[in-house]
Amino acid sequence: VDRIFSGIQPxxxxxxxxxxxxxxxxVNLQEECSSVLYSIMxxxxxxxxxxxxxxxxxxxxxxxxxxACGIDPKKCFLFRQSLMKRASQNSEGxxxxxxxxxxxxxxxxxxxxxxxxxxEDQVLHLELAQDIAQHxxxxxxxxxxxxxxxxxxxxxxxxxxxxxxxxxxxxxxKLATVxxxxxxxxxxLKFRKAVTDFTSEVTYDPASRxxxxxxxxxxxxVTGLSIKEVLHQATGLDxxxxxxxxxxxxxxxxxxxxxxIKKLQExxxxxxxxxxxxxxxxxxxxxxxxxxxxxxVGFQ
Ligand code: AQP
Numbered sequence: 001v002d003r004i005f006s007g008i009q010p011x012x013x014x015x016x017x018x019x020x021x022x023x024x025x026x027v028n029l030q031e032e033c034s035s036v037l038y039s040i041m042x043x044x045x046x047x048x049x050x051x052x053x054x055x056x057x058x059x060x061x062x063x064x065x066x067x068a069c070g071i072d073p074k075k076c077f078l079f080r081q082s083l084m085k086r087a088s089q090n091s092e093g094x095x096x097x098x099x100x101x102x103x104x105x106x107x108x109x110x111x112x113x114x115x116x117x118x119x120e121d122q123v124l125h126l127e128l129a130q131d132i133a134q135h136x137x138x139x140x141x142x143x144x145x146x147x148x149x150x151x152x153x154x155x156x157x158x159x160x161x162x163x164x165x166x167x168x169x170x171x172x173x174k175l176a177t178v179x180x181x182x183x184x185x186x187x188x189l190k191f192r193k194a195v196t197d198f199t200s201e202v203t204y205d206p207a208s209r210x211x212x213x214x215x216x217x218x219x220x221x222v223t224g225l226s227i228k229e230v231l232h233q234a235t236g237l238d239x240x241x242x243x244x245x246x247x248x249x250x251x252x253x254x255x256x257x258x259x260x261i262k263k264l265q266e267x268x269x270x271x272x273x274x275x276x277x278x279x280x281x282x283x284x285x286x287x288x289x290x291x292x293x294x295x296x297v298g299f300q
Contacts, residue, residue, distance in 0.1 A: 002145070004029050005113035007039040007081065007104070009169075010055065010062040013181045013261070016250070017157035017167035019069065020221045021119030025152040027070040029117055036076035037111055037282055038066070040275070043081050044100055063271045065180060068260035077285070079278035081107060105129035108147050109136075110286050117150040121166055140296040154221040160194040163210035181261050184251045191215070191247035200238035204231055212239055219246045222253040 006026060008014065014023060030036045040062055042055065050058070059080060071078060108116055108129045116126055126149050133144035157167045161176040171177050175193050182190070196211035204227050206213040220230045234242050264271065294300045 002114040007041040010058040020154040030075040064264035083279035120155040158214040202234040
């Protein structure tokens with residue numbers, strides 16, 4: 001692993017899926033790899049336009065949340081995507097026209113990233129970045145590493161209201177998504193109302209019992225236990241009781257993170273400074289790569 005790049009959209013405080021599918025992995029990877037970039041993808045989030053004041057607040061909330069989860073600006077470059085785009089915007093000005101996966105591919109390639117930790121839902125998007133890298137290399141000579149996905153062991157967390165779909169920040173059903181900053185009462189309520197099925201025993205079979213299996217996955221992921229160990233702990237419990245066990249494990253896991261988020265949210269100038277410093281460093285890294293791309297394609 002030479003260079004890690006990943007991003008998150010500032011569409012509100014991250015949820016369990018973002019944490020278990022991506023952020024937790026990010027925290028581990030910053031320990032293992034010396035060149036790590038994490039981006040708050042504020043331009044991506046404009047696919048669904050927001051009030052500028054709301055976007056500004058969401059950017060700071062997302063930054064506070066991922067710092068609280070253990071992302072350390074001394075071990076990685078943490079920056080906003082929009083701060084980096086000025087370099088490539090100038091005369092062409094086409095950035096606004098680029099669609100989401102193309103913009104994402106540009107972000108990944110601009111730093112010659114070799115590995116991209118993502119949730120399972122992003123693997124298809126990453127394939128586009130791989131195609132573009134290969135296409136470019138064929139035409140202009142070996143230049144970009146073909147970026148590989150790093151998948152977390154918890155692949156996809158499902159909605160608590162409909163286990164057929166993934167847990168998502170934009171889900172209009174309030175009880176479907178557990179934010180990592182939810183209060184203990186909110187967490188208990190959401191798990192109590194979680195959709196399961198008519199069998200009361202706790203088993204793990206994602207295909208035939210997606211609801212209860214999602215609870216088992218969440219329980220295993222937040223406790224760090226295996227599915228087998230978690231099922232062993234659930235022996236003799238019916239799903240209603242089990243939901244409360246899972247809720248309690250989520251409350252325990254996120255209590256310190258929730259406190260830290262609140263503290264960091266009060267220090268707006270610190271959050272802004274972290275993002276500005278990260279952008280400076282990311283720009284320095286990208287500038288020579290961008291120059292070289294321009295030279296290779298004949299813009300210079
Ligand atoms: N349910 C999920 N399970 C596992 N991983 C997930 N990710 C998102 N949802 C799940 C992973 O989180 C990282 C950051 O995601 P994002 O901010 O780019 O948003 P998204 O993938 O579009 O999903 P969201 O957070 O639910 O937002 P909306 O509602 O806007 O679609 C990614 O690595 C993603 O794989």
